[in-house]
Amino acid sequence: MKNYRGLWLPDGETHLIEWMDRNGHVIDGKPTYQYHKLEAALKWVKAWRVAVDVGAHCGLWSMHLVKRFQRLYAFEPVAAHRECFERNVGAPHTLFPWALGEREGRVAIRTAPTSSGDSWVSGEGEIPMLRLDDVDPIGSETIDFIKLDCEGYELFALRGAESTLKRCRPCVIVEQKPGHAQKFGLPETGAVDYLRGLGAILRAELAGDFILSWD
DSSP: OEEETTEEEOTTOOHHHHHHHHHOOEETTEEOSSHHHHHHHHTTOOOOSEEEEESOTTSTTHHHHHHHSSEEEEEOOOHHHHHHHHHHHOSSOEEEOOEEOSSOEEEEEEEETTEEEEEEEEEEOSEEEEOGGGSTTGGGSOEEEEEEOOTTOHHHHHHTTHHHHHHHOOEEEEEOOTTTGGGGTOOTTHHHHHHHHTTOEEEEEETTEEEEEOO
């Protein structure tokens, strides 16, 4: 783990540092990552009770979400990322060490050596995978915002959250980068189509991230 201008990142990380050096957007004295996408999504949030960060990585979005919402639940299966998350986010939150999918199981996660955000499900392994609908206390909360960045696994995670989505009708921002979902035999924008099938409306597309919400 290393410190970059006030942010804690995994030791081998270089991609995020290069990206943040180029973009230079600073909030509360620290560099940010894709903050314009977060701002664009939050415009569609109707209430500020609970946010869920799926694929929370080192907390680069969660560190801002904890300042807006009453509660934050984050999911990050990689231990090195969770260590950075805890230092970056600080404010009260709940961080779960699990992957999310459409069924319970155990998976392996692979991570690119110099780009820790490139972490994806790679077959069976030792990391628990759960359905969001089955996670306590999600079933008793009113979720207002969900961010998903699972490197192609987003549709599976959403299928395991169907009851929560139908009940809460949150604002959702979901990554659907070209070529990622296909690694799992899924359509490139299958997560977007799935949400639209539940009645969500596509509000914006921002370079591979899609914002949807319900009226």
